[in-house]
Amino acid sequence: MFIQLLFASSATLTVGCALGVLATKNLMHSCIFLLGSLMGVAGLFATLGADFVAVTQIMVYMGGVVILMLFAVMLTGGKDFISRAQNLLGLPSSMGNKWTYSVGGLVGLVLLLTNIRLISNVMNSHAPKVIGDEYPSTVSQIGHLLVKDHVLAFEISSVLLLGALVGAAIIARPRKQK
Amino acid sequence: MMSLGSYLIISLILFVIGLVVMLSRKNIVAILLGIELILNAAALNFVAYSRYVTNNLDGHIFSLFIIVVAAAEAAVGLAIVIRFFQIKETIHIDEATQLRN
Numbered sequence: 001m002f003i004q005l006l007f008a009s010s011a012t013l014t015v016g017c018a019l020g021v022l023a024t025k026n027l028m029h030s031c032i033f034l035l036g037s038l039m040g041v042a043g044l045f046a047t048l049g050a051d052f053v054a055v056t057q058i059m060v061y062m063g064g065v066v067i068l069m070l071f072a073v074m075l076t077g078g079k080d081f082i083s084r085a086q087n088l089l090g091l092p093s094s095m096g097n098k099w100t101y102s103v104g105g106l107v108g109l110v111l112l113l114t115n116i117r118l119i120s121n122v123m124n125s126h127a128p129k130v131i132g133d134e135y136p137s138t139v140s141q142i143g144h145l146l147v148k149d150h151v152l153a154f155e156i157s158s159v160l161l162l163g164a165l166v167g168a169a170i171i172a173r174p175r176k177q178k
Numbered sequence: 179m180m181s182l183g184s185y186l187i188i189s190l191i192l193f194v195i196g197l198v199v200m201l202s203r204k205n206i207v208a209i210l211l212g213i214e215l216i217l218n219a220a221a222l223n224f225v226a227y228s229r230y231v232t233n234n235l236d237g238h239i240f241s242l243f244i245i246v247v248a249a250a251e252a253a254v255g256l257a258i259v260i261r262f263f264q265i266k267e268t269i270h271i272d273e274a275t276q277l278r279n
Contacts, residue, residue, distance in 0.1 A: 007180050011188050018195040021211055022202075034211050037192075041218045044188065045241075047180065048229045053221075053241045060245050065214065065252045072256040073207055076263040095203060104201035108194045115190050123183040141235050142242070150239050157246045164250035168257035174264075 003047055010043030025095055027073050035066050049135045052142050185226035193219035206259050206269045210252065217248045 013036055020033035038061045045054035146154050196215030203209055221241040228237025259269055266273050 004179060007184075011184075014188060015191050015195075018192055018215055021215065022195050022199050027205060027207060030208060030211060034214060037215065038218065041192075041222055044185065044222060045225055048185070048225050050225045050229075050238050050241070053225060053238050053245075056242060056245055057221075060249055061214075061218075065249055068252055068256055069207060069210065072259055075260055076207070076269045095205075097204075100202040100204065104198040107201060108198040111197065112190065112194050115193075119183060119186045119190065122186065123181075138235060138238060142238055145235055145239055146242075153239075153243060157243055161246065161250055164254050168253040171254070172257035172260045 006043055007047045010040045010047065012040075013037070014040030014044065028070070031066060031070050031073060034069075035062055038062050038066065049138070051135070051137060052139050182226060182230040185222065185230075189219045189222045189226070192216075192222070204271050206262070206271055206274075207256075209271065210255050210259075213251070213255075214248060217244055220244060 017033045017036035017040060021030050021037065024030050024033060038057065042054045042057040042062075045051075045057060193216055196212045196219065199212030199215065200209050201212075203212065221244045224237040224240045224244070226237075228235065262274065263269050
């Protein structure tokens with residue numbers, strides 16, 4: 001019962017906050033809606049029995065990535081926030097215009113219809129397997145898998161993170177004005 | 179209510195919303211937000227298949243690597259956004275035309 005409640009609330013939070021990211025005009029509010037959507041996805045991970053992934057999602061995504069994005073929004077306000085120029089649709093210029101919205105809506109609609117077709121095939125071919133209510137802890141198994149079967153990907157991801165952080169620091173460093 | 183299909187539908191909705199955000203917004207940070215939504219949809223699919231189909235933990239490992247790659251992508255992307263803002267004084271995507279000619 002608790003799992004059902006968690007699933008329903010997490011699904012509502014995920015989809016509703018994703019719609020908020022799409023619809024809101026203020027970029028700061030958009031980041032906060034993204035925070036809610038990531039929280040919903042973490043709840044969905046928890047209902048799937050993926051406790052370690054859920055906690056990692058909360059710590060890395062919500063504690064790291066979204067905070068980084070909030071800092072980027074605050075550092076790059078600039079004249080987009082001051083002038084608030086409006087286009088034909090009455091939206092601020094950072095929201096796009098009617099052409100971008102129609103193209104985005106068309107592509108989204110095509111993708112939605114084709115994927116619903118694919119998913120209905122999956123749902124018809126697989127009989128719903130009854131999964132028990134046991135949720136064993138996955139942390140020790142994930143630790144063993146990371147240092148036994150997937151150790152190459154683990155090491156490569158550490159090198160990737162090092163390269164990304166050094167590259168980000170080099171790209172964003174202040175330079176002397178010419 | 180909780181089945182593979184419902185998770186796939188939630189993930190599909192998340193993916194489509196992320197794609198529409200990516201295509202229709204004109205702000206570079208908003209485009210990065212759309213990319214984050216798409217990556218989350220992929221990770222949710224991996225974990226759902228891992229529970230309902232394969233019954234092992236490889237999907238969890240893959241979701242963890244998706245989170246790592248998303249963190250690296252956000253760091254580099256936001257560094258580029260801040261550098262772009264230092265040069266152009268705006269982060270509107272239509273101003274990014276330096277590589278056109």
